[in-house]
Amino acid sequence: MADIIAFLSNFYRLEAGDHLLLFWLKEALIALIIFSIFWGLSLLLRTLLTRWVPRFTAFTSTDLDDRILARVTPPACLLVVLAGLYYAVKSLPFPEKAHVLSAGALFIVNVIVVTNIAWRITNELLGWYGSRLAERHGGGVDRQIIPPLEKLITIFLAGIALMVVLRHFNYDILSVVTALGIGSLAIGMAAKETLANMISGFTLMVDRPFRIGDRIQLASGQWGDVADIGLRTTKIKTVDNTLLIIPNSELCNTTIINLAFPDVRAKGRINVGISYDNDVERAKSLLVETALSVPEVLREPAPEAFFVSFGDSALNVSLFFWVSEYGSVFATTDKINEQIIARFREEGITIPYPIRTVIMEKEQ
Structure with a gap:
């Protein structure tokens, strides 16, 4: 203590x-x-x-x-x-x-x-x-x-x-x-077009009407493969190796054909005219056989041939075929065309030239 x-x-x-x-x-x-x-x-x-x-x-x-x-x-x-x-x-x-x-x-x-x-x-x-x-x-x-x-x-x-x-x-x-x-209002008014393209670019990325690498055709008839989708523009590489740059706002407000959707298969068409003296059914069979002889042509769906119209100097027949990838349509068409000419010559089916008959009347 x-x-x-x-x-x-x-x-x-x-x-x-x-x-x-x-x-x-x-x-x-x-x-x-x-x-x-x-x-x-x-x-x-x-x-x-x-x-x-x-x-x-x-x-x-x-x-x-x-x-x-x-x-x-x-x-x-x-x-x-x-x-x-x-x-x-x-x-x-x-x-x-x-x-x-x-x-x-x-x-x-x-x-x-x-x-x-x-x-x-x-x-x-x-x-x-x-x-x-x-x-x-x-x-x-x-x-x-x-x-x-x-x-x-x-x-x-x-x-x-x-x-x-x-x-x-x-x-x-x-x-x-x-x-x-x-x-923000002042900036929006000054950069109206740029903002419209940016919003459209974001819409394209979310909505996905096409993807990078898809082949698309525009309403103007131009077509090519999508190279890049940016916020302001979309770049399309055409078949002649040129770059087409389109504002995104235009793509959002126009009709676009996506050749790669729903899949990359593509349908080709070949139009040919035969003489009125030839057998239409035989010509159609030859077209289908010729298409099937080309390896690039798909067996399913199978190629088909149709008699579509009467021409001025020929009977118009169309061949429809499918390929596995849209990029091979032209090359496959070239092969089929070469074989069609050879087969038609062997079978005696003629592809006539345009003919016009002019009747001269003497004045009375």
Whole structure:
């Protein structure tokens, strides 16, 4: 008991500076304890997200949830640490102004971390969606659609984060939104055509009327293979190796024939005229036999021949055949034409020249 009284008497003899030092040591110890508790909670959260939760996500049919979990675990744990730092700093006897500044700084950091978590989740979702698009429509589709979506979502998340921070510091968000709206309107009026092409390009990427590599025919009669689908223009490589660049807004508002859809098979047609003296049924049989003798012609659907019309000097017959790929129509047509001439000569079927009969009458 005497020792305790001696200790207390010595404690009260301490100078004011010593009391202040002990006070700060005690407050710092409390802040350190608070921070240590939240640090332990962050480690517990990391263990939970890396060891226990994956046991439940393993039962799902996709690894999307596993990838999202791996991406959000580090920033989620960081949020807990920042929360501990916030309460630790708040427990310290700082002046009011210092508390406001530290709280504001930590709030900004928290908003950045939360925005980063949202961006990571969105990035994984877009990657998963892009891989599914590539599986359905072939490679290259994800590289056309996903990057613009990522940019739009990034701008959106950054705008939301900025408005939340401004609202926290009691700034007038309405005036900022109004200014942005007026600026966007001015930009939209100045770049109306460019924006129309960009929106049309995004529509083409989502609607998918054609894909890169497809052969399309425009309403003007021009046709070629799609080389690239951009945000502003679409590039088409024609058969004479020239590049046709078309604004996307024009493609969205015109009729397009996609020769590669629903599949790459193509139908060829050969028109031929035979003499009125020839046997039509025999000519049709020869056309079908000739087409079947060419390896590039498909057996299913089988080639067909039809007597289509009476011409001025010939009976018009058409041969229809299918090839496995639209790019081989011309070469296959050339082979069939060569054999048709040879077979018709062997069978005595003539392809007449145009004939006109002029009757001259004498004047009375």
